[in-house]
Amino acid sequence: DAGVTQSPTHLIKTRGQQVTLRCSPISGHKSVSWYQQVLGQGPQFIFQYYEKEERGRGNFPDRFSARQFPNYSSELNVNALLLGDSALYLCASSLVRSSGGASDTQYFGPGTRLTVL
Amino acid sequence: GQSLEQPSEVTAVEGAIVQINCTYQTSGFYGLSWYQQHDGGAPTFLSYNALDGLEETGRFSSFLSRSDSYGYLLLQELQMKDSASYFCAVNSGYSTLTFGKGTMLLVSP
Numbered sequence: 001d002a003g004v005t006q007s008p009t010h011l012i013k014t015r016g017q018q019v020t021l022r023c024s025p026i027s028g029h030k031s032v033s034w035y036q037q038v039l040g041q042g043p044q045f046i047f048q049y050y051e052k053e054e055r056g057r058g059n060f061p062d063r064f065s066a067r068q069f070p071n072y073s074s075e076l077n078v079n080a081l082l083l084g085d086s087a088l089y090l091c092a093s094s095l096v097r098s099s100g101g102a103s104d105t106q107y108f109g110p111g112t113r114l115t116v117l
Numbered sequence: 118g119q120s121l122e123q124p125s126e127v128t129a130v131e132g133a134i135v136q137i138n139c140t141y142q143t144s145g146f147y148g149l150s151w152y153q154q155h156d157g158g159a160p161t162f163l164s165y166n167a168l169d170g171l172e173e174t175g176r177f178s179s180f181l182s183r184s185d186s187y188g189y190l191l192l193q194e195l196q197m198k199d200s201a202s203y204f205c206a207v208n209s210g211y212s213t214l215t216f217g218k219g220t221m222l223l224v225s226p
Binding site for chain 2: 004033035040041042043044045048056058088090092104105106107108109110111113
């Protein structure tokens with residue numbers, strides 16, 4: 001079975017530009033979450049989507065937005081890019097939204113490395 | 118707020134056993150997960166504890182004490198390929214993970 005896939009793998013943008021990152025979850029998974037990981041830190045939660053609706057949002061500015069499509073794939077958009085947005089953006093999928101059990105386990109994709117110049 | 122504390126770096130030799138501790142303070146708690154991440158790669162799921170006690174998966178074991186807000190990951194029979202960063206993460210509901218800053222494990226011959 002294919003794991004979580006993300007595109008593109010690498011991206012270079014300049015300050016002020018906009019970027020769209022894409023994610024396809026594991027087949028059968030309905031929950032997709034986005035994380036930002038800066039160098040030397042753990043991933044930080046940005047968004048969670050379940051059944052095409054936003055179910056959770058981390059402490060990120062409104063420049064960050066996302067959506068989930070009927071096939072459960074997802075896009076993360078970042079507007080007005082800042083140098084500090086340079087990071088590895090990770091997408092994770094899970095079977096369910098929230099059960100507290102093992103089925104809530106999140107599986108990560110390889111990430112998109114965004115560099116803002 | 119939520120915070121997790123884990124050592125920044127641990128070193129060990131091949132064949133040894135190493136324990137990576139994690140203490141947490143969170144407003145919501147469903148369980149504690151552990152992930153492994155090699156340089157530049159995706160975090161890979163290792164283990165999950167929702168209840169107190171020990172979970173064993175091959176060479177890796179994970180322990181949780183909810184009353185102490187404490188857990189650890191135990192790696193046995195260390196191999197060079199185990200050199201990586203290890204993250205504990207609290208599942209605080211709605212598939213939201215809060216990660217620690219990670220522990221870099223260096224395994225030497």
